[in-house]
Amino acid sequence: MTTKASNPPMLPHQIPVAGLPDQFKVDLQRGLTDAEAKQRFDEHGPNALQEAKRESAFQIAVRQFNSIIVWILAAAAVISFVLEDTVEGWAIIAVVLINAITGFVLEWNAQQSMDALRQMDTAPARVLRNGRVHEISSEELTIGDVLIVEAGDVVAADANLFDVNQLEVNESSLTGESLPVAKQTDTPEADAPLGDQYNRLFKGTAVTAGNGKAVVTGIGQETELGKIATMVEEAERTATPLEEKLDSLARVLIWVTLGLAILFLGVGLLRGEEPESLIKTSVALAIAAIPEGMSVVSTIALAYGMLRLARKKVIVKRLSAVETLGSTNVIFTDKTGTLTQNRIEVHAIQTPEGYAELQIDAAAKTQRVSAGDQALPATDNSQLLMLTGILCNNADYDTDQEPHKEIGDPVEVALLKWAYSTGKDIDTLKSQWPRQAEKAFSSDTRIMGTLHEVNAGQLAEMPAPGGKYFVAVKGAIEEVMERCTGLDEKTRQAQQDVSEQMAADGLRTLGFACRTTDTRPGDDFAGSDLTYLGLIGFLDPPRTEVTPALEECRKAGIKVIMVTGDHPATALTIARQVKLVDEDETLVLTGKDLKPIGELSDAEKARIMESRVFARVNPAQKLDMIDLYQQHGDIVGMTGDGVNDAPALKKSDIGIAMGLRGTQVAAETADMVLKDDSFASIVKAIGQGRVIFENIRKFVLFLLSCNLSEIFVVTFAGFLNVGNPLLPLQILFINIVTDVFPALALGVGRENRQLMHEPPRDPKQPILIAADWRLVVAYALAMTLSVLGIFWIGIHELGFTQAEANTVTFYSLSVAQLFHVFNLYSGDVTFGRLFKNEITRNKYIWWAILLCTGILLLTYFVPFLRSVLSIQELTAAPLELILAAGLLPVLLIQLLRKVTGWGH
Template sequence: MQPISAPEKPHQIPIDQLIQALNVDPKTGLTADEAKRRYEESGPNALQEAKRESAFTILLRQFTGVIVYILAAAAGISFFLGETVEGFAIIAVLLINAITGFILEWNARQSMDALRKMDTTPARVLRDGRIREISSEEVTIGDILVVEAGDLVAADANLFEVSQLQADESALTGESLPVDKNTELPPDESPLGDQHNRLFKGTPVTAGTGRAVVTGIGQQTELGKIATMVEEAKRSATPLEAKLDSLAKVLIWVTVGLAALFLVVGLLRNEEPLRLIETALALSIAAIPEGMSVVATIALAYGMLRLAEKKVIVKRLSAVETLGGTNVIFTDKTGTLTQNRIEVNTLQLPGQQAEIRADAEAQKLEVVHGDQAITESETYQQLIRVGVLCNNADYDIVDGKPKEVGDPVEVSLLKFAIAAGQNPDQIHREFPRKAEKAFSSDTRIMGTLHEHNNGFLVAVKGAAEEVLDRCQSLDEKDRKAYYDLSEKMATDGLRTLAFAYRQTDTRPGDDFADKDLTYIGLIGFLDPPRTEVTPALQACREAGIKVIMVTGDHPATALTIASKVRLIEPGEEMVLTGKDLKPLNELQADDRKKLLECRVFARVSPAQKLDMIELYQQDGDIVGMTGDGVNDAPALKKSDIGIAMGLRGTQVAAETADMVLKDDSFTSIVTAIAQGRVIFENIRKFVLFLLSCNLSEIFVVTFAGFLNVGNPLLPLQILFINIVTDVFPALALGVGRENSSLMHQPPRDPKTPIMDRRDWRMLVLYALAITASVLGAYWFGTQKLGLTQQEGNNLTFYALSFAQLMHVFNLRSGRSFFVNEITRNRYIWYALLLCVFILLLTYYVPFLAQILSIKTIPSTELWMIAVAGIAPVILIQLVKGVMRLGK
């Protein structure tokens, strides 16, 4: 027997041909034996399990990176030369960094687990002529699914029998409203949102009943394809990781070059090889900022904690800085820019029009635009009455919380009535229902019959064309005018319904909703925008960040929301759909330009979202992606920074993203961006601080060696300075205060390294100033005061330590030396006090003094240490003052 396989493009296959191809009887379903055979052949209807990242793998990753490799090599050389204390000290640095990184990265980010949780519901299938309830994993290709309101669809399937069937596909397609299902074939290239003849795995049925033949299970489903994309979408190194790695490579060449130069010069001078190797090792240690990775990790962790207080949960450390550098943000519409609920937005009555805002909880209705007198007309009251009566939904406030049951559009009509001051329950008591004509895809109207004052009232709502055709009192001109008005409302992104009624003294027959109706008007429904989005988007504009809407919803709806929230300005009203998007490898220069200029994309598939993100990444941008649905998961993972909505979002999106907004507020993204920019500025400052300190150590050792005035620093002393007296001030710089001015500047160029040319020039200037001061003190002490080599070594150690501590005040960005972000940072003062205390311990604790070769310092050296520490700060401030005057 030939194996049964999932058909390609099942939405294009007529249902009769599909049933025949799948070899199933739609009246009886598969036999138990055939279902078992297909299950064994095709496997379970479950998503494949992603490979888990073990704790060992996460820990092992902490020992990767260029700086780590250099430190490991330095430790190996130390052990080889018998310098075991130095070797163990370097290993301790590596372990501290690895443990810190492991603890902060250990979290559950298994998006596949979340996807799999959508698989555990039961399913009802037709087998051997009887409806049976089975595990969703046992559903196989060719099974006949039986669904009704409240079910979660177990597999992808094509419908062949429907009755008022609707499904909520917002998590899969981005479509705000439940989708009406039918058995008609859509156009060939229809996106998922327009394939109304299909049901999709993992989507809930919101109304009606239906039967469908299963065409895809497990990874073959649309949900499975998204799961595969989530698993296959690869994260590239974040900008911060890449920049730190690039900086580390520069340090390798500096280290190798200086060490080699020193060795060659020393050998030409016939100096002792062992001494040369020890000095070269000292240079290597001096060239490497051992504390940089630890400080970067802690600075990012501090940023994580600050964002957590502001309802932003960060799952990846580097994501804090990455968001600060983001210059393009892709955002979904539903639930992100909008509230993911349907509300009455526009009223179109004969001769009157208004845009309204209805608040049912506050029982308040406001006319925000249009005819303010519309609420005083009798037609308006009749519209409310018909909207309540021709309605099967329920809305109530229980214990202070709204409770909604039924179709979202019908719920919005009840909320509209309550906001207008009407009581739906009272209206139902005054107009008891006697009959109903349910909505169907054939008639596209719903009608109800009510008794009132010894007469009857017919209430009708439905598609404008169908309702208008049943209003015989309208002439052809008016009918066309009202229909054109409904089409314009649809073009503006509104879902429209027409309303009509009829009053009669005698009870009408079964065709009560089909003739002699009186037209009332149109209502336009909209998923309303989130009120806080507009100022947040304006803040993004001021910060030079481009925000782009990418949604699976209707183009007109997408454009309307984009205009309402001011995502686009006048003149930017271009919208492209999935049909307009070519594969990335087929784009020409003009195509790329058009895509990069467009701000609104609609009817876009998950795969096309990935292409859009990659397009911008290829253009050199740092891309953020916000989303809340299953359909957003691959793009959240592919982007440089994935941002999920925590309240309305699916668990899949939250597990896949790098950040989760607990309050679903787009404003929180702006807050996170500001924090990210502050973090990057702080990182730039402490990298500049650490490297200038390290370069001063290199200069001290190198210049002393070339001048043949002895070895002013020992390798272990350099290591001590690097991991103690350098790290704490650098850490204080890393957790500096926020700088609001950063959000009024454009995003930094993602291609720009952490340190630009100006930073490198200042770095050399800082290092030379410290070197001149420290070597000056060393020369004066040994040559003029007659200090021994060891006493000179101790003088250099404390002078360099103190000079580097004072150097932190050179990193200010303001003009005032005494009032700036450095002096206002209390952690700077804590760090300085701590480091001074540690330096005192190295002198007064015998064990530490022995390890660092510290001997008693004569009192004459104390004033030299103080002068050597303060002199570089004075010199740098004078140079900066001259530079400012020269501008």
């Protein structure tokens, strides 16, 4: 596939800026038209790397037979055929096939589920088309598109730069160079390696500072990343930590079961019993006790849980993250957009002339002064303040669309909406003051500056500032005033006091300044000699759903901590409003209060861990706080949206990226992405993580207790010499019925409200702790006593033949195991809780019971199955015994739970 608009006579990095328009047939100032973009997309295809070769249906099917469990089953089948018991041999093969088919169907569905998740998580790209900035899917990029990048973006395609503003790119994923590369538009040497091609952007690299514009020169497989990808073989499939725990548990169970089977065989031989019968029963016993479906059902439980989270606007990127998610007990959260609505508007302006609160309606193009100086917005100084906000701005507010489209930082969009509400033509103003240079915002300087050339003949809408060049600056009030001249100490303090009061009222504040000059300033054009214009207060109201979500966190034993770059007073006000802290709380720590973790005393560490609100915190300090809590033994979740948040997202146990306002770097680093940026979604995700793990724990308890009951029934009967209550084929059939459908139903349960009223579990614990093993044994003994009791009554009291007793025992154990699911609810034993809990509300449980009941009825009424399983015709009396055997273990377990206090 050709990937250039025309065949270039030179390598991409040798094409000079002046040659880009002709080479790629594009207007650098307006970009491609929609028609041109469509034509090129049709020609070159989507900007997507070829997917790694997935496992085929055949490969997934073959893998179902490659396990120690299948090998044991195969050996059992061989033994059966050697002993000339062909029916049993074919039955074992049927077990293998049924388990393989079940595993194949579940894994295939899981693969489709993961494909659905990938489709929900597509990265955007900003391009210039028809003279306007558009946000499109990165797959829609095509050759010749004008790509716009800024700090936080992951570059979506290979491109040649023609405009850079302090642009730095981390290319370590491509070149291995750990330091960011400063980009420029000059043409490098012809033989320059990738790391020295400073006029190019490469797909998959991360923009760490500044911004720039570039022409797309390569997409998909023809990018440098794509060329490398074609040479890399598909990575081997690796197990998640949870799968490894389950596999380890299964291996232990296999050896324990084999040991019991050998013991049973030995005891039988010492008693002089028939060796062939003993071997058959021992083999069937070993097979029956193996939880074949455990690993498969766990994978499905995780995958379906992830899909449920995706429908709730939470994308979990790694299966293994789900286990950690449910164990999280500390969450570091940002303020803006997570605890607040991120619906930012200009609320108040303060200039040296006065103060005014505004009510702005951009849609209706109206502005009203709700409090303060009514005439202030019309003054020349306020108009210059507005002009500075328009020019020192990288956002786009497209009023040609309905509803109006907002692209960029919400604060910058708010400035444009303020100007638009007063009737200003934003595009015209930007063209009258064309930008010449930019000093990008950084966490070190905390300001942004732009340099503009003044076109004196076109200053119709705003007061002419004078001079040939105009410098516009915005940023933290203290940093802006530090760079201004002509401000006495009294004025500085007065402006600082106003800023403090605005912050105390929950407003986010920015200071603004400008300067004019007849000569073009140097690179440090925003560093000094500025004229102070005033400050603007932005309102971002709290999200209404945050307060109940925080209350839920408290009940769940989760500590929530606000970490923001905003003003301390603003942070504390919002924390009080959402009830993160009490109304009388005054403790707020700032970056200045935080020493490196190695220099902290025990008292200082205690004070940090006492505080719930941190303001003016830099990225290194976020890392130290996460480290402090992790050293304390906590499982830490961290929210983030920017490039600077990436290290903290990576270091935390669960990195949570913001999907709406977040950068691609943050999304790539995080374990999960919030599509709605809502803190309530984090709480939902933690709750779902707990549900998923509890579902896995429940079906493991269920499988082990059911399988152990089969072992106990056969071995206890053998040791007590009361006959053989179950035939080998009957054991195999019970295992098929109870191992698949009820366990799967438990694994995909949707809710368990009880879990968010309990403290988080320790992720270092195994799936089953000592108390769980006691439950397994108790459950198995309850079913065993009930079933063996029915077997004894049938033989000794009702005069059943051995065949009739086997039939009753077969159905009794099957029904007891089906009813056993109702023992696995969480919480205390009460009459109401027994009939209304997460198990009874799980519709899949009822479907599984109905399906298994139907299968059991088929074994009785279908002659072939009756013959194979040696089922005898029963009267009404045995039916009553079977129902009693199914219900009695439930009653025994409920009584045991009530007396001992054991629960789930």
